[in-house]
Amino acid sequence: MDDVVIVGAGPVGLMLAGELALAGVRPLVLDKRPEPSELPRANGVIGQAVDLLEQRGLLKGARRPPRFPFGPVPLPLARLDVPLRTVVIQQPRLERLLAGRAAELGAEIRRGREVRSLTQDEQGVTLHVAGERPVRAGFAVGCDGGRSLVREQAGIGFPGTTDDEVLRLGHFRGRPKLGGLARGWNEFPGGRVLLTSLRPGVHIVAVREKGGPGEKGGAVTVGDLRAALRRVTGRDLPLGEPIWLTATVAQARLAERYRAGRVFLAGDAAHLFPAGGSALNVGLVDAAELAARLAAHLAGASARVLDAYEAERRPQAERTLAHTRAQRALERLSGEEGAALRDLLGEVFAHPGPARHLAALLHGSTGPYTPPDAPARRRRRWPALRASRA
Ligand SMILES: Cc1cc2nc3c(=O)[nH]c(=O)nc-3n(C[C@H](O)[C@H](O)[C@H](O)COP(=O)(O)OP(=O)(O)OC[C@H]3O[C@@H](n4cnc5c(N)ncnc54)[C@H](O)[C@@H]3O)c2cc1C
Incomplete structure (x- = not known):
């Protein structure tokens, strides 16, 4: 029996596999595609995910952008001391980096394996794979994208809206x-x-x-x-x-729960945002957080450490859903009223306070809600990164 099976070798499943392997757990990754995807979806990574990938030695060339699009309104960031940094990297290249690292650290990635259903009991999860013998694991994680079969099989709703x-x-x-x-x-x-x-x-x-x-x-x-x-x-x-x-x-959706017993969700399987730029930031950090918690539990920590995954990450997705919905609303407003609102917000964003606040939201460091100028002790800590510094 494997400790952890990850369904989906997209960026989030591969990040999770690498982080687990780094912590000494050797996960099995199953993906239905016979080959890695070459679709040039994301053009880059922003925010906390940049800090994380940099700390793991996976990315270089992060920079503070002089401006960043908040929907259709540019956020001027030059001369402001904000944590938001970006790296330009095409998604297929990022996936190759993550797959190489996960495999090097001992994760097993099996492609051309479609998970058709799963069941769980008190001891573990059984995954039924098309044309193969069932796979048994202590825990399963659905990193299988917006149309997640794992989410559906675990009976977790995915409420929200479709544009x-x-x-x-x-x-x-x-x-x-x-x-x-x-x-x-x-x-x-x-x-x-x-x-x-x-x-x-x-x-x-x-x-x-x-x-x-x-x-x-x-x-x-x-x-x-x-x-x-x-x-x-x-x-x-x-x-x-x-x-x-x-x-x-575009869809705006958030999983009702991130966990059903021994099954967890991360990345697009857990959340879809209606404006661009933030999905990988939230998804890759989900993966780091979940890996740290699963590894701690498998090393003997109580099951409470697993509950904290949802407590930590779902509020972050809620905040991201809120600001990406706001960005989408700004994009949709047409005519002279829409143009007037965008112009006015452009003036407001030129002030350091609002620009800093939105930059912290985009970075993902505000958690549920912590003003960016709050004292350091009120800011949320990040176990996955703490662990990596140890
Ligand atoms: C046009 C476009 C542009 C984008 N631009 C950006 C951007 O600039 N910035 C950004 O952050 N995000 C962007 N995104 C979103 C980003 O691509 C996704 O958030 C990201 O791919 C999600 O990663 P994931 O690993 O959660 O899921 P996915 O990348 O969807 O990977 C899921 C994997 O699961 C596998 N799978 C699914 N079902 C099964 C099954 N039953 N059995 C086995 N395997 C299965 C799939 O084959 C796939 O490999 C963009 C998306 C699009 C479409």
Whole structure:
């Protein structure tokens, strides 16, 4: 019987595997994909996850950004002493780093293994894997993304909302042809168009518009994106050679519980945020926190150490849900009223107090709610990082 089985070799499952292995527990990771994902989803990591990855020697090049987007309103951070730092790294590269480290430390990663169901009793969890003998473990962790089977099998609800807008997005080779549009977001009565570039030689075109009934996102063709551009802007834009295309529908959801007996949730399986940038920050820190607690329990600490995982991490996801919902609301407000609110907030954010507060929220260091200027003893400590310094 394994001590811990992790379902999902995405960034959160791999981080958890590496952290457990670092603490002396050798986990088994099962993922249904035969190969690691090459989808360029996240373009970087922010906040506490940067501090964590840096401490583990996994990332270099963190920097304090001069400004950071709070939804559509830039947060000016230059000359402010804030903890928020960012690292630009494509998600597939991050996953390769995490997988390499987990394997080096002794974690076993089995790909092409789809978990179909799980049951638990007082001694452990049994995972039924397609075409294989069942796997038995002391604990199971669902790091299996937003549509988590582990969450569903554990009977944990995932309440929240699904946006009525769809974002169609493409990465293209070459320089963007602006076709009379501005870089950044362009607003039209029927939607918004983003033209931007995050690395030399690659440009991004995104179209946000009202989705059809039951729209869930997924695969998109160049023709779909071109048609969406035409609907929203009324013109044809040259797109270049496509690298990757997708459609996403934002969701705001939080698992009712992070634990059901011997089953835990972490990452997107536990929370989905409706605005970009924060998901990996919260998910990777979930993984570090849970690893420290599982390892402590397996080394003899009482079961109370496991309860503290949810007490520690769920409030952080609640705070992140609140500020990403606020960002999404700011994005959605259209017309002159929306523009006036964004302009006014831009003025407010230019003041150090509000900018520091939002930077601490984005960093993830405020916990449920601790003002950023609170004395150090009131700030939350982080067992996983404390353990690593020992
Ligand atoms: C277009 C786009 C852009 C994004 N940009 C950012 C960004 O800039 N910053 C940011 O922080 N986040 C961003 N995100 C979100 C980020 O990609 C996710 O938060 C992150 O991938 C979540 O990691 P995870 O490990 O929890 O889940 P996932 O990455 O979804 O991994 C889940 C894994 O579980 C496996 N799995 C699922 N079901 C089973 C099963 N039954 N059996 C076995 N294996 C299973 C899957 O194959 C997968 O490998 C973006 C997402 C998208 C779509």
